[in-house]
Amino acid sequence: MSTTAEHSDHTDVEHGHGHDDHAAHGEHGQHGQHGQHEEHGHKPTSYYVKVALFLGVLTALETATYWVVEELGAFLVPSLLIMMAIKFVVVASLFMHLKWDNKIFSWLFYSGLILAVLVYAAFLATFRFFTPT
Amino acid sequence: MAMWLFLGSECLLFGGLISTYMLYRGRHSAELGPDQIFDIPFTSVSSFVLLMSSLTMVLAVSAAAQKDDRRTNLWLTITALLGATFVGGQVYEFTVMYREGLGFTTSLFSSSFYTLTGFHGVHVTVGIIMLMALVGINKRSRVPGDKAEVVEMVGLYWHFVDVVWIIIFTLVYLIPA
């Protein structure tokens, strides 16, 4: 909803759909025929299905830990957290196209995320959440 | 870009709710704690449903980019249905818990649990409304501006809600208290 037609032309390097950006990633076809918008990072259906299968397997693994809590012992929490992080990053960068989009989007989103993690970790730390009592 | 900023901001919102839950998850009576009340197999199925809705959302965005209205609408509808299944599952889960005696005000654990998951549920519901609105608007081809872009915006929101659930599922349900 930019104000004027001019602005859509003037927007500079940071602009979200920076055209240079996806020119640099020529591996995903299609662009050119529908103008500049939207063509970045659209993969064939099979690609997304594979990603979703991978995510599904991870979810299954996560759920599986429920029955082997005892066996995993100290490994349980770290392995769950790692799987969670992988799923998060996969959805964010592949489904949400962060991998192919302008870097400023990643920057904006992850700055919020990292800030949240740091601040709330410090917050819980002051409650001695991480120190076993 | 606005959507990304908004999602960055939402990180702090859910961060606060999750932290509150983490702080209070151990504060409950002996028989009504997370380890007794959660039905992990059930929740993992509904988590899987939400995850798959992300896939269908991606396909909708992809179809919209190719200006394929019919397939866009199809995938959007399926996404909304999967989302509704998830919310339905959550309602069912809440009902079961409530019958077992875990009301909103029963304990600190229950208050913070319902607040966190309830907030997430509201986000999913808002997402469903947006999806249905998109389908309705698409049918009458009345979307002002660039259709594909609008679908992509809703898509981002939808994936974010899914991503939040990925975190909630692990931190709230899977890691034993």
Place this chain on the structure above:
Amino acid sequence: MAIIERPTDPAPVPAVAGSGAPAVVTPSQAYGVLRRPVSSTGWRSWVFTVDHKKLGIMYGVVAMFFFIMGGIEALLIRLQLAGPEGTVLSAGLYNEMFTMHATTMVFLFVMPMAAAFANYLIPLQIGARDVAFPRINAFGFWCFLAGGLFLNTSWFLGGAADGGWFMYQPNASPLYSPTNGVDFWALGLQITGIASLTGAINLIVTILNMRAPGMTLMKMPIFTWMILVVQFLLLFAMPVITVALFLLMFQRSFGATFFDVAAGADPLLWQHLFWIFGHPEVYIIVLPGFAIVSEVLPVFSRKPLFGYRFVVFSGAAIGFVGWGVWAHHMFASGLGPVSVAVFSVATMLIAIPTGVKIVNWTLTMWGGKIQFTTAMLFAVGLVVSFTIGGLSGVTHAVAPSDTQQTDTYYIVAHFHYTIFGGAVLGLFAGFYYWWPKAFGKLLNEKLGKWNFWLMMIGMNMTFGPMHIIGLQGQPRRMMNWTEARAGEGFFNLGFWNRVASVGSFILAIGVFLFLVNIWYTHRAKSNTPKAPLDPWDARTLEWITQSPPKEHNFDKVPTVHALDEFFHRKYEVDHETGEVRKVATAEEILAAEEAQGDKHIHLPSPSYWPIILAFALPVMAYGVIYNRLLIVVGGLIVLLAMFGWALEPSVADDSDYDPPAEGGGTNKELATIG
């Protein structure tokens, strides 16, 4: 279809009534229920406007109204404390006064007044014709107004909030605060919070996406830079207070026990959430003042800002480190030695970027040809007062010393020197500096100087003695003091309390003179001439267009080549003598720009939906307090308004209108609220 045709343009123009007025063409039927509003004059042109300038002015007017209200509350507090055993206010009313004084000043004056400046100036400073999302901008303003009014209706509905502006729990639980005041507080701030959040998103996108060609980030005016930092702080701080307020609402209205010690809860949870928001909030309040001063000082020192890059980076550093110091508000709550040490050090660290700024301002003035206009006086006043407030702040960073000062008037002295000295004086500098830009007339300088000196003297008389009172041990928020315990000699509490009370009235007269000045300048038979195009010999883009600017801001979006673009167009260095000489006047530059103006300029059209959506929110909020049915009613209005909004194109149909640059999405707006 709000197409603005330039009246001088020879191209076929639909018949224009009058000459200078922009022609507004009847809109095509908008989708949804309501036709688009089209008025370009009269009250409708304000109520349904999406023009960032009109919204900025409305932000300013409403914030000024709340400033006066908060000021009256402050005067009542000082009247109560003027003598021993004051009887002006009852204890309950006194609690409500200081709570609402702080809440009003922070949330309903300083923040929206900063939003007023940001809204008005950012598009002008970066050479844009409006903000990125004009309707969201309008929505933000109406949310602020609706939230502010909602908050203040509590005075008539059983009493206002009385738990202090930080509303510590469980002190503010129904047991100790049985009226609905706290509920009004929580819900009202929730609504104004939406305004801040949407405003933040809007301005960030505007600044990052809509700068004039050639304006790289490091060629951006310093005001815009600092406001960008503020918007990021808002973006990430508002959700935290949102969580806190929701928990509070669930606690008070729905029986949850998040802060109820009896139920095993930890009341520190509230303190942490509040201050995680609250400390960034401190910088949200003070950075706009810094931003304004950083523009005013160079102009009236006839020198560029010293160390532009340092000012930018120290601003960003403040924005970042500001997240790691919140617990210094809680040193007295038993955090444990490690936490206290960590937060103590972080707090001392944040003094460094702040100090960098003060050094830069001083060195900007150093050796400059300083002109002491009213705006400059306020700016210098800010540098001095904020230095005092900053230094007393460093004494709080030292935890043992802070433990002595906690909850005394020393704290009150400190934060008034920073907020009044750092933010409010900056805003006043901004009023005097940009008044001719926004209203086409210069405020009276003579009255302005009275205005400044009375405020400066009043401020120091009011808040200076509070250092003494505080170190003598007078607690803040105590409704009275007694002669018996006032002490003797120089440190007599009674004497200094009286001084502070007298000072507060001098301060009030100073502020009143500002209102007199506005009336004096704009009264019907005022002989104040129209302000020249470039009254201050300014440096930034907003002065390159007319005053007040036309609805579309610029006939031609200027191309930027340098930091301080406008200055560089006016002056050149003579390479032989090394002297700076004037090569063009503002009038010549404007004429050159207008000569190559764009023929068709599309502005976003006015809309009904923002105001409808915004006023549905207090309906829901009343519902939470009184009758759950109202929540449903409000919710339905919200839903309908969102659909109406989504179906209405931001700019009415026009065949040659290009697809919007960024998103254009209606659903972004839906999501912004969801």
